[in-house]
Amino acid sequence: MFVEAVKKAIVKLRQYAGRIPEDRLLLLLAIVVGLGCGLAAVLLKQLIHLFQWIMTGWFNTPSDSFLYFVYPGVGMLLAMLFVKYVVRDNIGHGVTRVLLAVSKNESKIRSHNMWSSLVASSATIGFGGSVGAEAPIVYTGAAIGSNVARVLGLSYKNMTILLGCGAAGAVAGIFKAPLAGVLFTLEILLFNLSMSSLLPFVVSSITATTVSYLFLGEMVQFENTISAFAMSNIPYYIVFGVICGFASLYFTRTTLSLEGWIKKIDNPYKRWLVSALSLGFLIFVFPPLYGEGYDVISALLNNDPENAVGTSFFQTYLTGKPWILPLFFFMVFIFKVFSMSFTNAGGGVGGTFGPTLFVGGILGFVVARSVNLSGFAVLPEDNFVLVGMAGLMAGVMQAPLTAIFLIAEITGGYVLLMPLIITSAASFATIRIFEPYSIYTKRIAKQGALLTHDSDHAVLTLLKTENLIERNFSKVLINQSLGEITEIISHSKRNIFPVVDSRNILQGIIYLDDLREVMFDRALYEKRNAYSFMKASPEYVTADESMDSVMKKFEYTGAWNLPVVDENRAYIGFVSKSKIFSAYREQLRQVSHD
Secondary structure, eight states: OHHHHHHHHHHHHHHHHHTSOHHHHHHHHHHHHHHHHHHHHHHHHHHHHHHHHHHHTTOOSGGGGGGGGTHHHHHHHHHHHHIIIIIOSOOOSHHHHHHHHHHHSTTOOOGGGGTHHHHHHHHHHHTTOSSBSHHHHHHHHHHHHHHHHHHTTOOHHHHHHHHHHHHHHHHHHHHTOHHHHHHHIIIIIOOSOOGGGHHHHHHHHHHHHHHHHHHHOSOOSSOOOOOOOOGGGHHHHHHHHHHHHHHHHHHHHHHHHHHHHHTTOOSHHHHHHHHHHHHHHHHHHOGGGSSSOHHHHHHHHTTOHHHHTOSOTTGGGGSSOTTHHHHHHHHHHHHHHHHHHHHHHTTOOOBSHHHHHHHHHHHHHHHHHHHHHHTSOOOOHHHHHHHHHHHHHHHHSOOHHHHHHHHHHHTTOOTTHHHHHHHHHHHHHHHHHHOSSOTTTHHHHTTTOOOOSOHHHHHHHHOBGGGGOBOOOOOEETTOBHHHHHHHHHTOSOSEEEEEOTTOBEEEEEEGGGTTTTTTOGGGTTTOBGGGTOBOOSOOEETTOBHHHHHHHHHHHOOSEEEEEOTTOBEEEEEEHHHHHHHHHHHHHHHOOO
């Protein structure tokens, strides 16, 4: 009865939605999606804080830090078991999976992603997993937008817009930063949107931010007194931006290498054990690696680095020795990448967004404190912590605008807008010399599934070769005679005939033009066979091959039709340039947001 009632309600919703003008409908749904994302962000933050309070709220002596060795592994195990036996789907690397959904799955995201990432990431981070909550909430928000659109039967174009509304609302809700939410979606997730599509994003972001303010209060993420910006420090911000660029390169490449290396351990429980022990040891030695680390950043912003060290056996060695403190935090910077990779590869669910901000803040403190101790200059350490967060974000995510305005919003002011711009631009320019892809897009660029600002490439990415295969070509066996071939031609409407053997392996192609002069000479019907007329195919195409690769084959062969085969070269059909052009025009019409 309940299922039937739900189905009837969905039908009525679709009928009602169909009577509302498209632009108004999208604005209404943007509000709905924003509300859902705001509530999801609030719920995730509260769950993480609850777990952390239960786990570590009573720590007050260095001996208690022994539990840092145990907690993260327990959280990773809970998340891994939840994903394996309840979700039964890969929900890691949320931002990357949203990008894949847009490019390869028509912006459709499974309904369980509206809640599964919340549960798994809250356990992972709440128990001390060294990852961020932002990627899971983005995946959650995008899933909310996608499923609202799917329930109402909206087009791919509108489903993509609502998916973007969900991502924008998620970032806005988790940080109370509406502008950053919009820019995050435009810079990182969606690339071919017109200005008219911005309004739903803005509405969703503002709605989610309002919900977050209502439940979590009006305080910004990092509330501190920002030091005044001095023009004389501009050269230092430029140099620091270059340092951030190289640090971003280290962060990106080390993360991907470590995760790839750890995942070579096939047994998931062995992988968890290795990761849990490694992570536990790192956090035991360097307590700032525990959890998201935003409390550490807050302490550094308030010029209290001694408190940022945490409950550690090494606290006594950090007092009275000025250079030991920046050295300690430099090691935290180095090993944060390791702790994050161990958490994700070992079964935990979390993102790289938070760790990127964390290592940027740590790097800013290390650089500023080192310069100050050297006596070369006097730099505002709190400012460099904030600017470092933007610099790493601009480099790792290759999203400088998002980095600039996110840091401005989560600190409650735009006093540091100039150094934020300088450092972010320098970091972005530096890493682009060595790495064309962000940490999110690098994972999928090699698959040919990455949407870009290039409209032609974006549309080709959305086209799937398997959907364009034509199968109405008449096959010819390699030993068939000219008479049998002529009979096949008489019943065919095509002028190309694939030649196969008894196992359906493609041997070549016969073109009708090559048979015109002999096909009516009956004296040759039994003397000539398919082998004597066939020609080698100029190229082969596979059903799962990217459209960009297929078009390159058409370009250098000059062909108008290419055969499609499987991995054993068994014949499947043909793909034609004319059909691709028709599909291209239709896809361009669907993705256009004007």
